[in-house]
Amino acid sequence: MSQYKADIAAGRLSADEYAHNFADLHPALSDHQALVEADRCYFCDGAPCTTACPTGIDIPMFIRQISSGNPKGAAATILRDNIMGGMCARVCPTETLCEQVCVRNDAEHKPVKIGPLQRFATDKLFAAGKQIFAKSTSTGKRVAVVGGGPAGLSCAHALARQGHAVTVFEARDKLGGLNEYGIASYKTVNNFAQREVKYILGVGGIDVKLGQRLGSDVTLGQLRSDYDAVFLGLGLGAVNALALEGEELDGVLDAVAYIAELRQAKNLAKLPVGRRIVVIGGGMTAIDIAVQTKRLGAEDVTLVYRRGVEHMKASPYERELAQISGVKIKFGAKPVRLKGEGGHVRAVEFEYTHAGAKSERFTLEADMVFKAIGQKFVAGPVTGGNDVLELQDTRIAVDEHRRTSLPDVWAGGDCIAGGQDLTVSGVQDGKIAAAAMDTFLRGGAGKRE
Amino acid sequence: MADIRNDFLGIKSPNPFWLASAPPTDKAYNVVRAFRAGWGGVVWKTLGEDPPIVNINGPRYGAIYGGDRRLLGFNNVELITDRPLDVNLREIKQVKRDWPDRAVVVSLMVPCEEAAWKKILPLVEETGADGIELNFGCPHGMSERGMGSAVGQVPEYVEMVARWCKQHSRMPVIVKLTPNITDIRFPARASKKGGAEAVSLINTIKSIMEVDLDKMTPAPATDGKGSHGGFCGPAVKPIALHMVAEIARDPETRGYPVSAIGGITTWRDAAEFLALGAGNVQVCTAAMTYGFRIVEDMVEGLKNWMDEKGYGRLDDFIGLANPNFVEWQDLNLNYVAKARINQDLCIKCGRCYVACEDTSHQAISNAKDGRRHFEVIDAECVGCNLCVCVCPVENCLTLEQLTSGVDPRTGVPISKEYANWTTHPNNPNRTAAE
Numbered sequence: 001m002s003q004y005k006a007d008i009a010a011g012r013l014s015a016d017e018y019a020h021n022f023a024d025l026h027p028a029l030s031d032h033q034a035l036v037e038a039d040r041c042y043f044c045d046g047a048p049c050t051t052a053c054p055t056g057i058d059i060p061m062f063i064r065q066i067s068s069g070n071p072k073g074a075a076a077t078i079l080r081d082n083i084m085g086g087m088c089a090r091v092c093p094t095e096t097l098c099e100q101v102c103v104r105n106d107a108e109h110k111p112v113k114i115g116p117l118q119r120f121a122t123d124k125l126f127a128a129g130k131q132i133f134a135k136s137t138s139t140g141k142r143v144a145v146v147g148g149g150p151a152g153l154s155c156a157h158a159l160a161r162q163g164h165a166v167t168v169f170e171a172r173d174k175l176g177g178l179n180e181y182g183i184a185s186y187k188t189v190n191n192f193a194q195r196e197v198k199y200i201l202g203v204g205g206i207d208v209k210l211g212q213r214l215g216s217d218v219t220l221g222q223l224r225s226d227y228d229a230v231f232l233g234l235g236l237g238a239v240n241a242l243a244l245e246g247e248e249l250d251g252v253l254d255a256v257a258y259i260a261e262l263r264q265a266k267n268l269a270k271l272p273v274g275r276r277i278v279v280i281g282g283g284m285t286a287i288d289i290a291v292q293t294k295r296l297g298a299e300d301v302t303l304v305y306r307r308g309v310e311h312m313k314a315s316p317y318e319r320e321l322a323q324i325s326g327v328k329i330k331f332g333a334k335p336v337r338l339k340g341e342g343g344h345v346r347a348v349e350f351e352y353t354h355a356g357a358k359s360e361r362f363t364l365e366a367d368m369v370f371k372a373i374g375q376k377f378v379a380g381p382v383t384g385g386n387d388v389l390e391l392q393d394t395r396i397a398v399d400e401h402r403r404t405s406l407p408d409v410w411a412g413g414d415c416i417a418g419g420q421d422l423t424v425s426g427v428q429d430g431k432i433a434a435a436a437m438d439t440f441l442r443g444g445a446g447k448r449e
Numbered sequence: 450m451a452d453i454r455n456d457f458l459g460i461k462s463p464n465p466f467w468l469a470s471a472p473p474t475d476k477a478y479n480v481v482r483a484f485r486a487g488w489g490g491v492v493w494k495t496l497g498e499d500p501p502i503v504n505i506n507g508p509r510y511g512a513i514y515g516g517d518r519r520l521l522g523f524n525n526v527e528l529i530t531d532r533p534l535d536v537n538l539r540e541i542k543q544v545k546r547d548w549p550d551r552a553v554v555v556s557l558m559v560p561c562e563e564a565a566w567k568k569i570l571p572l573v574e575e576t577g578a579d580g581i582e583l584n585f586g587c588p589h590g591m592s593e594r595g596m597g598s599a600v601g602q603v604p605e606y607v608e609m610v611a612r613w614c615k616q617h618s619r620m621p622v623i624v625k626l627t628p629n630i631t632d633i634r635f636p637a638r639a640s641k642k643g644g645a646e647a648v649s650l651i652n653t654i655k656s657i658m659e660v661d662l663d664k665m666t667p668a669p670a671t672d673g674k675g676s677h678g679g680f681c682g683p684a685v686k687p688i689a690l691h692m693v694a695e696i697a698r699d700p701e702t703r704g705y706p707v708s709a710i711g712g713i714t715t716w717r718d719a720a721e722f723l724a725l726g727a728g729n730v731q732v733c734t735a736a737m738t739y740g741f742r743i744v745e746d747m748v749e750g751l752k753n754w755m756d757e758k759g760y761g762r763l764d765d766f767i768g769l770a771n772p773n774f775v776e777w778q779d780l781n782l783n784y785v786a787k788a789r790i791n792q793d794l795c796i797k798c799g800r801c802y803v804a805c806e807d808t809s810h811q812a813i814s815n816a817k818d819g820r821r822h823f824e825v826i827d828a829e830c831v832g833c834n835l836c837v838c839v840c841p842v843e844n845c846l847t848l849e850q851l852t853s854g855v856d857p858r859t860g861v862p863i864s865k866e867y868a869n870w871t872t873h874p875n876n877p878n879r880t881a882a883e
Contacts, residue, residue, distance in 0.1 A: 035518075036517055039516040039517050042798045042800060042841050043800070044797075044798040044799050044800065045798070045799030045800060045802055045803035045815070046799050046802075046803075046815065046821070047799075048797070048821070103796040103797055103798045104796070106795075106796035106797070107796050107841075107842055
């Protein structure tokens with residue numbers, strides 16, 4: 001019997017191919033394109049797009065400002081409601097948010113391209129290097145923000161504007177959270193996540209401590225005693241396991257970790273990728289890993305989702321993106337076993353899940369298998385010790401102001417219960433929490449007894 | 450198919466679409482291209498005395514835009530032809546000879562002295578041109594020299610020069626009027642008194658297109674300075690329609706031939722002018738924006754519409770709208786209309802609602818059962834038409850006449866009787882109803 005060797009290799013493509021495959025998915029609008037597109041906005045009253053935006057951006061107003069030749073005003077309109085308006089313009093599933101409800105759909109089945117216009121406006125501001133926010137007079141209050149992702153940075157920025165001294169504790173060595181480590185790279189080219197972080201910090205009054213993980217480097221109890229209030233934007237620290245035979249084999253990987261590695265890779269040609277890839281899952285992470293491995297040069301990428309297309313969390317747009325990238329999607333099958341040879345995965349055995357076909361099985365050969373069946377919150381750091389937060393459905397329980405069960409602790413983003421797991425909703429959590437924290441810090445309603 | 454051959458003052462053309470005296474008719478090359486494209490006639494760009502005038506070497510044109518840079522308004526600071534008189538005359542003669550079925554009218558502008566007119570008229574007549582158009586409309590450059598609109602603004606001059614032209618020429622005379630005047634009827638009457646066979650209008654309106662906020666110069670600007678130019682294009686059409694209609698209903702000029710000019714871009718624009726009594730139309734901005742080929746659709750579109758309406762010839766509908774152009778006091782105050790929203794077409798943009806709510810009569814509701822839904826509140830609606838004007842979807846919002854019952858806004862029963870302001874009880878000067 002010959003020695004089995006998985007086909008995993010780096011440098012499958014030419015430099016040009018890598019550059020092409022990981023270029024901006026949607027190139028920025030030119031001035032002319034932006035004007036033409038902005039022209040299509042009807043400036044609706046009580047605009048459905050604004051209602052659909054989790055951060056409530058005044059979309060008709062910013063588009064009107066683009067039309068009138070006031071791009072700085074447009075960017076200010078966006079960033080006042082969503083400090084990560086630049087990133088959201090790139091990664092928001094607009095087809096299920098603002099653009100889905102655009103009234104142009106009714107008449108022409110063609111919404112105004114709100115996302116690209118939002119990017120146009122914010123890009124102009126960033127390119128001009130204009131800081132439009134300033135911090136207020138110092139209140140003398142100190143706030144700890146744990147987690148430098150969208151929720152944490154949004155909260156930190158809003159609090160800093162109010163004059164509070166903010167310290168951000170981030171476990172990794174860069175701020176940005178999933179914007180930096182999770183978003184598919186062709187959606188945020190040219191190091192945009194870090195440019196946005198820089199802009200956010202530009203308001204001043206935000207101190208950053210990198211490499212500080214809650215639970216090990218710093219504890220909730222410590223923060224509560226050292227600071228006047230705490231915001232937790234912890235994200236989801238772990239991925240769900242398949243709990244199947246063979247999961248421990250080499251080549252069975254966590255999609256989130258691989259994407260982070262890809263995002264941080266200085267040279268994509270040095271990133272090894274399998275010839276045959278199987279992705280298990282049906283959300284955005286599953287799509288992102290499938291598309292990116294395909295674009296790294298994998299020959300066959302098959303995404304297998306347990307349920308039907310109608311249940312898939314990834315939007316139709318994302319699904320199409322995968323399909324036109326050459327990813328094969330199979331619905332209605334779940335993995336039952338990972339088969340290996342020489343300690344490395346070689347194939348995945350699936351079973352159909354739809355009624356009637358149960359117990360019928362098929363096998364897909366794979367050099368790499370990616371698990372993308374959801375992430376979970378690591379509750380240890382907020383449930384151990386004396387400072388215990390109440391959880392709800394395994395994540396942090398919060399009220400409508402994003403306040404936790406502890407009176408001086410707020411939380412937002414993916415780590416709280418009932419969220420949408422989107423950048424934009426994290427930003428909104430941080431914004432809402434900051435408003436409540438500001439009231440609290442100024443001794444208003446909700447003052448600590 | 451409808452016959453759209455045109456006879457204006459005995460000048461015949463295969464269709465009523467002439468190119469107005471302007472840059473597109475400055476030389477044979479352009480005019481021949483226009484005739485090849487199908488234009489019925491041209492008014493040759495204004496000839497003047499030698500030595501020819503000079504034009505600036507900076508921008509001559511400016512524009513204002515609607516959505517997607519659609520040109521809505523246009524202006525120019527170009528003067529009359531800057532080519533020697535004999536060159537133009539030679540070309541006119543040749544073109545008329547080559548295109549005998551097309552109308553070739555020559556626009557003229559010389560100083561307000563009889564000798565000057567007496568001198569140029571025979572030269573034009575010799576070309577075989579079909580007629581002349583007196584340029585009393587140009588509002589820039591030439592007017593400062595006592596010509597163009599400087600003449601058109603003084604009815605006595607209009608009459609005087611028209612008379613000279615009739616005396617010293619056998620050609621039909623059209624007087625081109627300037628709209629830069631308080632009441633267009635006065636120069637029109639003067640033109641008629643002077644013996645000119647027709648008027649053409651409107652020429653352009655004095656304008657500054659915009660101000661360059663970086664350089665603080667009006668546009669178009671030459672070397673940092675801007676001068677007023679003549680405004681034209683689609684935006685001026687309503688002004689032109691009104692002036693044409695005023696002349697048509699003035700008892701002193703009723704039936705006086707009018708060649709209509711002003712923002713005509715499509716066959717529909719042209720048909721509107723004809724319906725208000727114009728004998729034919731002249732086009733410039735639309736051609737300068739899109740090229741000569743637009744005449745194809747003008748010709749076909751007009752014919753198709755006439756066929757649909759059962760009009761065999763232009764005369765069948767020329768002037769049909771004139772009796773319906775009345776004074777405000779003649780409008781029927783018993784006519785009651787309410788806005789109606791076609792819910793199948795409504796895209797729920799809310800523009801009708803906010804326009805009515807913010808600036809008018811609070812007559813549109815924006816929610817129903819907690820959903821976005823727009824409906825007219827008849828008890829508040831005055832039938833003002835603002836909602837119809839701002840609705841982005843054609844035919845979604847319309848005004849509908851109430852023909853029976855009671856107007857929910859006023860509580861007054863709908864009357865089928867016609868009653869206007871002249872007999873209204875609130876009018877202190879009312880006349881007793883019969």
